[in-house]
Amino acid sequence: MSDSPVDADEVRHVAELARIDLDREEVEAFASQFADILAYFDALDEVPEVEQEADLVNVMRPDEVRECLSQEEALANAPETEDGYFKGPRVS
């Protein structure tokens, strides 16, 4: 394994998928931070095995309609709205 498990190209690719614009310094900073973050997970190797609870299966609800939020409530957190719609930048 190289010293950085996530390289700059991978950071750029993931940033592009998330539509986030990063400059070169940020790309490098994130690449090295990823290495640190992933290293934290090594701590899990030290955790002893514990008995786990039985897994749930078939958790479902009946097909019944419940009350919805009002339009006002639904849009309450939106930075911009127009005629009851969420408003956002152009996408393509």
Added chain:
Amino acid sequence: MTAQALEQRDLAVVIGLEVHVQLETNSKIFCGCSTEAAEDEEPNTRTCPVCLGLPGALPVLNEGAVEAAVKVGKALNADIPEETSFHRKNYYYPDLPKNFQITQYDAPICRDGTIEVEIEGERRVINVRRAHLEEDPGSLQHKGGSIDAADYTLVNYNRAGTPLMEIVTEPDFRSPREARRFLAKLEEVLEYLGVFDATRDGSLRVDANISMVPADEVDADGRIDEEALAAANRTEVKNISSHKGAEKALAYEVTRQKNAIQRGRAVEQETRHWDESRGITVSMRSKEEEKDYRYFREHDLPPLRVSDWKEKIDIPELPDARRERFREAYGLDVEAASKLTSTKAVADFYEDVVEEFDPDLAATWVADNLLGELNYRDMAITDVEERLGEFTRLIELVDAGEITRKNAEEIVLRRMLDEGEPPEAVIEAEGLGTVGEDEVERAVAEAIEENPEAVEDYRGGEGGAINFLVGQVMRKTGGSADPGDVNAMLRERLDE
């Protein structure tokens, strides 16, 4: 294989479909918001923290959607695996408020099904690779121009979370027509099951994969050499929303790919968008690949173990089974039985009519006369659903001898469809009521008196002479007598 070699060879078309159908449930797939759009409803009025993707909201699976999926699996003769589960498909686009879509990935609820389709008189088995549950995204409006040139985007999440089933076929279609037939049959099966409403806007959406292989790589059973299939570049056509649209979009794509190959150019492997209004497909230049979706398990939804539901859930009689029953119970031939079970509405109407009339007579009226005239007018039985009682009355009128069969078929039925009039009104307006027996008897007597030569011929053993006499009587009665009755009456008189 190079494009240069390919351009010299005959080409065969290979098509596979991914069909998204909206399942008919009351509430959304992971929350209790209604799936029923009110007329002229306001945007963002059927949402809640779950379908808006608000932090901390947890999805809970709708049992009704799972039942519908199991019904579909049963109808497709598919396997319902012991355990199925949900995944997150990650992509960043505002139609999904969570930045991922909950769908199924490596453990779909249905696998390895089949649908039989009649294609150009031949029964073909189309293999369904998988069918899985997922949530519908919301809808976007690109304001101020096309997608690329819009000023901004408006988002409505009323549709977000509507239950969808994605049905994926093997590449088993050899023409756009076959793909269309399959879609029609699939819709019919889903409607028989009561899990789908074709009249709902956007209830059927299709993505089609299409490629060309050398025709000699297809064997007599229609199987394609796997290497040849893998070597061929395919395009995925998105945004198809009807059977007709599918046939048109695929026909366009066949021509486009053939032209490219014949000019020695390779078909580019890409995603294309069907532009219904312009009747063409356009490249979408999508850069994302399957691995970019970073599928991972949706741990907010525990796995499902519902393979035993297959025994517990009943499904209604499906078109193919109903066809076989019609053949046995009513003694119909394959063609009539197929026509009469082509849609649930037609089959139901036939079973109404057959309660009152002879099965063959009922079949002729429904399959040949009514469906024939409807097809000719590009109408379906659902367009005249409210008036089916009028067609039954027309058959009753013929049966009671109040109108001849010929007039009923050629005049009354057609005017009923064209003018929207009930049968009695047409008969009255056209003066088509059958003439009284007296009048026919008089005409028979006259015909015998006026045509001694024909009478002589008939008595001399020339059978054809009777037809001439029948024709004379029909002319005298203006075509409103029953030719069979006239024939019998003439024979009776002449044989005395």
